[in-house]
Amino acid sequence: MSAFQSLLALPFARANEPLSRHTTIKVGGPTRVWVEPNSFDELEYFLRLNAQVGAPLYVLGAGSNIVPAADGYEGVMLHLGPRFAYHRFEENRMVAGGAMILPKLTSLANKQNLGNFEWACGIPGSVGGSLWGNAGARGFNGEGFESRDSAADFYGCVAYNRKGERVELGRSDVEFAYRKSSLGELIVVEATFALKPLTDEQTLRHKGAIRDLLEKRRNSQPVSAASAGCIWKNPSVEGCAGAGALIEQLGLKSASIGGAQISAIHGNFLVNQGGTAADVRALASHIEAQVKAQTGIELEREARFL
Numbered sequence: 001m002s003a004f005q006s007l008l009a010l011p012f013a014r015a016n017e018p019l020s021r022h023t024t025i026k027v028g029g030p031t032r033v034w035v036e037p038n039s040f041d042e043l044e045y046f047l048r049l050n051a052q053v054g055a056p057l058y059v060l061g062a063g064s065n066i067v068p069a070a071d072g073y074e075g076v077m078l079h080l081g082p083r084f085a086y087h088r089f090e091e092n093r094m095v096a097g098g099a100m101i102l103p104k105l106t107s108l109a110n111k112q113n114l115g116n117f118e119w120a121c122g123i124p125g126s127v128g129g130s131l132w133g134n135a136g137a138r139g140f141n142g143e144g145f146e147s148r149d150s151a152a153d154f155y156g157c158v159a160y161n162r163k164g165e166r167v168e169l170g171r172s173d174v175e176f177a178y179r180k181s182s183l184g185e186l187i188v189v190e191a192t193f194a195l196k197p198l199t200d201e202q203t204l205r206h207k208g209a210i211r212d213l214l215e216k217r218r219n220s221q222p223v224s225a226a227s228a229g230c231i232w233k234n235p236s237v238e239g240c241a242g243a244g245a246l247i248e249q250l251g252l253k254s255a256s257i258g259g260a261q262i263s264a265i266h267g268n269f270l271v272n273q274g275g276t277a278a279d280v281r282a283l284a285s286h287i288e289a290q291v292k293a294q295t296g297i298e299l300e301r302e303a304r305f306l
């Protein structure tokens, strides 16, 4: 039996699942095997089997920072099933399953009179993917708005390595930097965030801040278009206001190839208007070449191009 055939015998696996169904940019061909475990036992069983058969493995969260290839993925895509979208509170700590979506957690934390998670209100990623890439945005500290990220409230997580062994990591076991972490090949199945207890009055103020943050996003990002969020990291170059601003300054806003377009609202968003993965990838490469030719700056991708 081939590696793929033995994996497809699992009751929670299926063949040739189109990745366009599982990415927010809505492009991408099929993955050879799609595996969606719904319990720690299923996940462990799959990982141990896969370690034996040796199929290439990629972990897909909410697919909100991924651009798959037009011909899909010749391997196994692991996606934590809906039963991993759980949460519970332990005093001022919020424990969330790896498939839980961030904006839902912001709202649950606020209802629980806990603050600091406001930054996540508009990020359509899962807990696992967001921790892995240290997602971040503007948040609220009770007085004003400030930058925050997944690392800021991180208390610990439960993960599996590719051999199916469970590991528990504390705050000091994981390193974080701008949009990256040291989690590497680990698969995050649960994370705990230590949040700030609020009075009822403070909770109302934080709720207002969430509304403001969402409104600001609606006015400055193409939130309802098919996209993969910011495509490029902000270059750490003196005087550069960010990748989006740079693209706008060079007159590349609204540039398009096929059905892929640089958003007219935000230069760092590439939106899909009925195009293909090939369109999206060609446009990203075109923008990078233009930026390099005109400024010498090499844009680094934040979104993962498979």
Ligand SMILES: Cc1cc2nc3c(=O)[nH]c(=O)nc-3n(C[C@H](O)[C@H](O)[C@H](O)COP(=O)(O)OP(=O)(O)OC[C@H]3O[C@@H](n4cnc5c(N)ncnc54)[C@H](O)[C@@H]3O)c2cc1C
Binding pocket: 024, 058, 059, 060, 061, 062, 063, 064, 065, 066, 080, 098, 122, 123, 124, 125, 126, 127, 128, 129, 130, 131, 132, 133, 134, 135, 136, 137, 183, 186, 187, 188, 189, 221, 222, 223, 227, 228, 229, 230, 304
């Ligand atoms: C409209 C829009 C707005 C956005 N705004 C922001 C923003 O303000 N700030 C920001 O930082 N990002 C933003 N993003 C990008 C994206 O939502 C984040 O990067 C998010 O954290 C990605 O999480 P995901 O679950 O979708 O991961 P995916 O896109 O599925 O995967 C991203 C990476 O994480 C890995 N991964 C996924 N799940 C796991 C897991 N369980 N364990 C280990 N690794 C895993 C994948 O292998 C991949 O390398 C935005 C995206 C959109 C579409």
